[in-house]
Amino acid sequence: MSSREQPSRLNFTNTRRRGGRLRPDYGNRFYFFGSRERGGGSAARPADNFPSEPDLKEGLDTTIIQTISTPAHPMVPEYFPIDNVKYVASYNWTGAEEPTIVVPGSPAIWTGRAVPFTLQPDEGYVWKNVQLPQYPMLPLFAAADAIHDQEAAPPVDWPTVDFVTDHNDLRKLLRWLSPSPGREVQDFRIDVQLVGTKTLVLRRWEIRPYWDHANRSYGHAFAAAMTRAAPDCPSSRHHRVIAYNMLNTKMVVRFGIDACLPSPGSSVATTYFDDSNLAPCAHSSMNAEQTSTSTTTTMSPAINIVRAGTQVPQDALVEVVSRSAYYLDRLDWNELYSQLALSQTPTLRMGVHEGGEFKELREWQLEGSGTRLGTSGQSETQKGADIQDLSAQRRETAVQIVRLERVLQDVQKVAIARGSGPAGSFSLVCEGGKLCVYARKVDSDGDGTSPSGSCLPPDVAARFETQKHVIL
Incomplete structure (x- = not known):
């Protein structure tokens, strides 16, 4: 199967349902089968296709x-x-084949919307990692190269x-x-490849490659x-790539972003309760008369x-979530705060509902990277309800990120000791709360074309080789 055929590990060729039919879809990471908005029927599990x-x-060896x-x-x-946060790249997938x-x-x-209002629940199934399942990190490098060429930005070292x-x-x-109280650690796997002399590329591996609503x-x-889609941009999930220092470890991290704030001066309403003034987003540099290049x-x-x-800009990013009013006292701030910290997303907006009737919207503004950690205070605040002090959670998250950096360093030491090539391809497997390293099998010719092989194609992996300077 050629790379352009986009094989899916589900053996369900990247599809959307429309009127009971299926059509290819490589662009929209989130799609609801049986969605009421599209006139779909029951969200019953299509067992023949799953x-x-x-x-x-x-694809792993049996020895730990x-x-x-x-x-x-x-x-x-x-x-x-976490500090020294820098933008690297960003992109949206299209619906092209x-x-x-x-x-x-x-x-x-x-854009916001006045409360109260009522929504229907999410239905059906949502694909994960539909695009380029063998090389899911490849678009990161393609986007970074395009940003460098287009913006004359300095290349990533x-x-x-x-x-x-x-x-x-x-x-x-x-x-x-640091599992949340009352929750067991779920099993997971992360594929790892050493490229160059020290860089590790991690590939997301999903036990269940879809969400069930x-x-x-x-x-x-x-x-x-x-929200609404920005002009001339598809409504698919937006991916952003940033670089930052996690203590002494240099990270390049990709994440999805739900929304961004209108820029100052835009006529889009700045209050999150008002949707009366909708206008083109000032963040978009395209308009209806402009043409894009390909x-x-x-x-x-x-x-x-x-x-x-x-x-x-990084400070315009927004994480959007919803919660039932009946479970607000059970908010998992370990999960929420770490999610925002690792992506350095500064704003969290939460819709509070009772059975789908949204009556309130809450907002938290979180501090930026590299800030001093106090022992008390209200530097991170909640709007739309009583002030909530999150300084204790911030300190706890900081401690856990310090521990995370130590784990990453341990994994890097394992990789460097094993060396590059087939030996440098291994997987982290967490099973029953125990995290172990397993060697990953590669195809017979060693080029990593099997699903369990290389995380990057050879031409992309080559950019991590240290430049050799000839001394005359």
Whole structure:
């Protein structure tokens, strides 16, 4: 199967349902089968198209190479352990049949809506990692190259980076390190590859490659009701790539963004309760009379690049969630705060509902990176309700990120000791709360074309090789 055929580990060729039919869809990461908004019928599980869940150790050797230990709890650091945050790239997937991304793209624009209002629950199934399942990190590099070419931005010094990863993998490791009270650590797997002399590329691996909305949540419906797509940008999930220092570890992290705030001066309403003034988002550099340009990457597999949208400042990013009013006293701040901290998303907006009737919207503004950690205060505040002091949670999250950095360093030491090539391809498997390293099998010719092989194609992995200077 060629790379352009986009094989899916589900053996259900990346599809959308329309009127009972299926059509290819490589662009929209989030799609609801049986969605009421699209006139779909029952959200019953299409059993013929959903194979059984894959084995957690599929494609791995049976011998445990090493067990990763949980580090001791350190003292609270003086400063928050993430700093020097820099924008690297961003993009949206399109609905094209061939892999195509819009660079820099744009998140959905927060427009708001007056309360109260009622929404129908999310239904059906949502795909994860539909695009380029063998090389899910490849668009990160394609977008970074396009940003460098388009904006004359300085190139990323890839050989100096320690980790290239999805935000999702860091969150899995944090849950293993510090599980929320009353919750068991869920099994997970992260594929790892050493490229260059020290850089580890982490590849997301899903036990269940889709979300099931049978629990009648309202998160996607709420986000859709409170936002709209930026002009000339698809309504698919917006992906953002940033670089930062996690103490002494240089990270490049990709994450999804739900929304962004209108820029100052935009006529879009600045209050999150008002949707009376809707106008084109000032963050978008495209308008109806402008045309975008399109190129194709030289990397293999090729990715088409459409140049549209504009870079959104980090302080305009918004995480959008919904919660039932009946469970507000059970908010998992370990989960929420770490999610925002690892992506350095400064604003959290939460819709509070009773059975789908939204009556209140709450907002939290979180401090930026590298700030001093006090012992008390209200530097992070909640709007729309009583002030809530999150300084204790911030300190706890800081401690857990210090522990996470130590785990990452331990994994990096394992990789460097094993060396590059096939030996440098291994997987972290958490099973029953125990995190172990397993060697990953590669195809017979060693080029990593099997699903369990290389995390990056050879031409992209080569950029991590240290430059050799000839001394005359």
